[in-house]
Amino acid sequence: MSLIIHRNGDRPSRMAPAEYFTGTVLMTPIVQAPEPASLRALSVTFAPGARTNWHTHPLGQTLHVTSGQGLIALRDGAPEVIRAGDTVYIPPEVEHWHGAGPETAMTHIAMQEEPEAETTWLDPVSDADYAKS
Template sequence: MKIMEAGSRPTKKASADWFTGTVWQDPVHEAPEPARLRALRVAFEPGARTAWHSHPLGQTLHVLSGLGLVCTRGDAPRRIRPGDTVWIPPGEEHWHGAAPGTAMVHLAMQEAMDGVSADWLEHVSDEDYQRPPAG
């Protein structure tokens, strides 16, 4: 058993290669092999979002606070709120982030396959981000 004490791992600013706007990441866990789980607490400032990406083994998001958006390629964004859990199947291209005027924090959980937990693509255009949410 290993306990990772609160505050023992620094918060990191997310890479501008994979995010638009200011995003902060706190590591929750990166399991050693043969386990594959990787989890992060991700805090998006208003308007911040991921680039388009997919996950070889899928991804689960659990919203902790704020108001966010999640979008599958070809669809309109959908609103996500505290307590919502989103399952994104393997290989599905998507993005997620904060709503335009509200910050959002979620727990992102995904598994790594051959050391890869995400396949990053191009940044989400302002036009795609600003599409009216579905529903």
């Protein structure tokens, strides 16, 4: 077996699917490990006010904020501020959302294991839930 090297710029960024995100969100692949590994990682950049829908991951998710300031919330909870350098772990099957702050962009690396089941996408985050304090 040999190394797999993905060169900078080899894998283009793409707009995140509008059915699962609110606002302008760019996704850049980092890795989708070959089997038997199941690690998947993306760099995700959210414009101010942009966010994911509510969603869950079968084996949990880790976010590492690389720039800016954003928000993350669990269902029925108030959003918490996350900043560059912060790392957040969301346990398996916990409903959550994450995205930029209302006036600040935010980029994070999203990492999760996705062996067979992938992200379960739920309803959009309402403006009321986004602004909840």
